Amino acid sequence: MASFRFIHAADLHLDSPFIGLRGLDDGMRSFIQDSTFRALERLVRLAVSEQVDFMVISGDIYDSSNISLRAQLRFLDAMESLAREGIAVYVIHGNHDPLDSAKLAVKLPPNVQEFGAEPSRVTAVRRSDKREVAQITGMSYPTSKVTDNIALTYPQATRELYHIGLLHANVDGDAQHETYAPCTRKDLSQAGYHYWALGHIHTRRMLQESPYIVYPGNIQGRHIKETGPKGCYVVDVDEGYNTVLSFHELDSMRWSLVQAPIDGCGSVDEWRQYLERTLGQVAEENREKLSLVRVMITGRSPVHRQLENGYVLDELLSEMRRREAAKAKTQGYGGCVWIEGFALQSGDVLDLDRLLAEDSFAGELLRLARKEQSEQRLLADDGIVPYALAPLMEHAEIRALLERMPAEELLDWLRRAEELTLTLLTQESKRGEGAGI
Numbered sequence: 001m002a003s004f005r006f007i008h009a010a011d012l013h014l015d016s017p018f019i020g021l022r023g024l025d026d027g028m029r030s031f032i033q034d035s036t037f038r039a040l041e042r043l044v045r046l047a048v049s050e051q052v053d054f055m056v057i058s059g060d061i062y063d064s065s066n067i068s069l070r071a072q073l074r075f076l077d078a079m080e081s082l083a084r085e086g087i088a089v090y091v092i093h094g095n096h097d098p099l100d101s102a103k104l105a106v107k108l109p110p111n112v113q114e115f116g117a118e119p120s121r122v123t124a125v126r127r128s129d130k131r132e133v134a135q136i137t138g139m140s141y142p143t144s145k146v147t148d149n150i151a152l153t154y155p156q157a158t159r160e161l162y163h164i165g166l167l168h169a170n171v172d173g174d175a176q177h178e179t180y181a182p183c184t185r186k187d188l189s190q191a192g193y194h195y196w197a198l199g200h201i202h203t204r205r206m207l208q209e210s211p212y213i214v215y216p217g218n219i220q221g222r223h224i225k226e227t228g229p230k231g232c233y234v235v236d237v238d239e240g241y242n243t244v245l246s247f248h249e250l251d252s253m254r255w256s257l258v259q260a261p262i263d264g265c266g267s268v269d270e271w272r273q274y275l276e277r278t279l280g281q282v283a284e285e286n287r288e289k290l291s292l293v294r295v296m297i298t299g300r301s302p303v304h305r306q307l308e309n310g311y312v313l314d315e316l317l318s319e320m321r322r323r324e325a326a327k328a329k330t331q332g333y334g335g336c337v338w339i340e341g342f343a344l345q346s347g348d349v350l351d352l353d354r355l356l357a358e359d360s361f362a363g364e365l366l367r368l369a370r371k372e373q374s375e376q377r378l379l380a381d382d383g384i385v386p387y388a389l390a391p392l393m394e395h396a397e398i399r400a401l402l403e404r405m406p407a408e409e410l411l412d413w414l415r416r417a418e419e420l421t422l423t424l425l426t427q428e429s430k431r432g433e434g435a436g437i
């Protein structure tokens with residue numbers, strides 16, 4: 001047995017299109033557009049500087065089955081750089097880049113081993129002395145939709161060498177991702193491998209340590225649901241097969257949710273100053289990166305009424321973006337903060353506890369809204385949301401949009417509706433009192 005080191009990366013999603021980002025100037029757009037390529041370059045540099053023996057990539061190298069030539073050529077470049085260093089790369093393809101994808105045949109250098117549509121096994125060697133160190137088993141998706149438990153078709157481990165399984169799959173049914181190649185940790189443990197190098201789930205996750213079952217996450221976040229540091233694992237295996245993982249960041253721009261409560265703010269400008277300070281801290285913490293943030297506006301104060309009025313936030317957004325774009329032109333994208341959007345979840349000043357206990361129409365409404373704000377209720381046939389959406393569901397295009405809408409967005413609507421109705425109702429009763437009714 002001999003010690004060795006490898007990199008486990010997955011879900012590169014090269015040339016991801018970043019659709020749906022609005023208000024970008026050309027410079028910012030191309031910086032964002034190139035982010036997956038920059039992460040790939042960093043991955044190559046890391047492999048060289050860490051002197052790894054080989055690299056495994058667990059699927060979704062490319063972003064779509066209609067693979068761009070640009071993405072293929074960049075990947076080719078990266079693989080050639082690794083070839084010059086004598087670093088072998090073992091690759092499987094996933095649901096985004098299955099074997100039947102339309103791509104031009106760019107021939108990869110011989111240091112790259114791509115697995116086919118059936119599980120197969122190859123032996124990896126240590127770079128320095130060519131000693132055999134690991135058995136690598138993997139298979140690629142033949143088509144984009146693989147719904148069988150393919151993990152069960154992987155051959156059992158032999159007694160020789162360290163066993164690594166490359167698998168693009170949804171392990172233990174993560175509801176946030178498509179359930180391709182569904183399997184359980186138990187299925188994987190039974191194969192007798194030492195390390196399952198997974199891909200597909202974009203959130204970094206160590207599912208188990210004995211054997212290791214690991215999602216490294218993608219190498220560059222692509223939207224607001226992919227927050228936090230993104231990168232890959234460098235894995236060290238010693239003579240006794242003791243395995244140590246260390247995570248390395250590869251992203252050059254980072255998504256995050258930023259809370260900006262309005263509690264205690266007497267004016268929009270007071271809140272704006274508070275927001276500027278908060279974003280200043282984000283910039284400070286990410287001086288080498290572009291930060292892409294969604295500002296969550298929470299809390300209660302009279303400022304809510306002004307923010308609810310649309311144009312205030314629209315204008316603030318475009319001004320803050322304009323300023324950051326100008327800053328980027330002079331000092332680069334490191335330390336810039338781009339607001340992806342505002343999420344208005346705040347409310348006017350209301351005594352909710354009193355209202356909840358009150359025997360009034362507003363009280364009854366609040367109790368009903370609270371009851372509906374659970375995901376089970378949201379999806380229940382007799383819930384208020386299906387009832388309220390029924391007229392819209394008759395329109396085919398709107399129905400298609402609504403059916404794709406995540407539950408959290410529907411909950412957001414419900415909260416906004418609750419807030420608006422309560423504000424109107426309580427204003428109404430205040431006016432009533434004033435008029436002596």
Ligand SMILES: [Mn+2]
Nearest residue numbers: 011060096200
């Ligand atoms: Mn993926």
